[in-house]
Amino acid sequence: METNYCIPFFTILIQLMSTVNSQLNCPATDPAINYRPVIGIVSHPGDGASGRLNSSSDVSYIAASYVKFAEMGGARVIPIIYTDPPEIINQKLNLVNGIIFTGGRTKKGPYFEVVKGIFEKVLEKNDAGEHFPLLAICLGFELITMIISKDNNILEEFSASHQASTVQFVENIKLEGTVFGRFPPALLEKMTTHCLVMQNHRFGISPEGLQANKDLCSFFRILTTSVDKENKVYVSSMQAQRYPVTALQWHPEKAVFEWGSSQIPHTEDAIQVTQNVANYFVSEARKSPNKPATNKLLDNLIYNYSPSYAGKVRGSFEEVYLFTPRPTLSSL
Template structure:
């Protein structure tokens, strides 16, 4: 008798199990299930207006990135590997633009790239300043699509160059500091670096400390507004505050050119570990990826198609990075370039 009572229960359980399996079935994109053979998909042709092999030029910075502990060569310069990985993660290759190599070589390399990145650092005068200014002005004078991304020192140098005032920078206490980004009230992110950020991540940028600051100088919104040249070239997207709650401009985007500049470091979240306050959360790493994707997507619009052999001869793959994480706080890896003699 008791055995017969279990039969309805078993039937009910069997039906529920079958229903659960049906709900968990993963359908292929055709929606026909697994029982039908897959047909070979027809891939659409690549957009001929886009360059799917973009190359980014990164300008080297004086020194070895570790205060001489890695190289004491007088003419050494370096590129932090994090900038290279940042570009590569978005689908581009890198050619180093060694700032103190002969000008004819440097500018020939500039003709091989689809965009340029100005890195962080400390150099604000001399040959390095002249090279940054020369690259910026040369590309702005040409009527071609040529994206430029300037980070930290790069941001500061652009404000000096565009304002024509080498004393424009103010002091701020924002070394080894994670911060938020406060968006300007009337800003429209369409067409800017923030255009692809999902709404929830944009919101978190203003509430969570997702960006890395590491600078002692900057430009306040008030000082920025005093210069007609800056206002006519850039629109301010965000501001941030230092440890004394002093506000500075943290993100700008050019009105009429594909030029974006950050006072913060988008590359560090995913690729640097030497400073204690670098954000490494999933949201922070997404910030790195969205910025890199934006920059390289702009480089794909470049019409420059240099000879493939010339590109291969100058790629950063021809150099080896040096691990410097044990040499002190700062970068984890750097590419070091030493010129044979003073020029």
């Protein structure tokens, strides 16, 4: 007769595991933290592929890399479609815990006015006591510079298209509480000597230009500068002094999710920079107490849309979400 020695062993193992599990005390979650944050990302005019995906004059897009960037920090995304009626945009702002202004080109017209209105709402929410962060990337950096300065001609020209670069931290700057506050010291050091961030812009602002505008210098503090191809220095990172508003002239999302340019850094260090920025921004969104009804969220999440493969048609991005004015999916 064959004896099965495995049965007693597994019986003892299961009993042991049950005893261990009964002794575990998992700490309670912090009720002040929102563990299910949602980020609103504002769409940009065009299709992200020079009309090769959709040439309609009223189409807008969000590069999928921005969506994935928010998701890698632990958040979900609702698209804020800039062509939607103002009441829909305002209702969507009440569903999210933070906003991303993306890169792009458009600096005027309806898009500028929508971004300006959303920026004002961000400040209003914070002034009313709701922690509501904003991350402005590249064009977003430029737009809020124009908005805060009240000068649509304040931007200067730089030669920083398709350029990986270092960043130089302002001397004696305190990084605690900023986007760089939780970066490992070794990674911060590498950012000053290795080209770990992707720049892709023709406009920006010099440290002197920022300091010369009283509205800008009272709103922001400069964290880092960078140098363009002609050795001109520009502000590459800045943080609001009173609000959870971070502005990056560089693109943290590209290192992980975009492959169209050979200049995009894809090293492990560059990936860590992206991850740390995503972690920071979403951690700020977790401070938002806003927890709308689940059905409202589900009807408006980015999952209701499918991305298009733009890289295959030589678009600026690997994937984009396209939006055209139509009856909204929302049940707002």
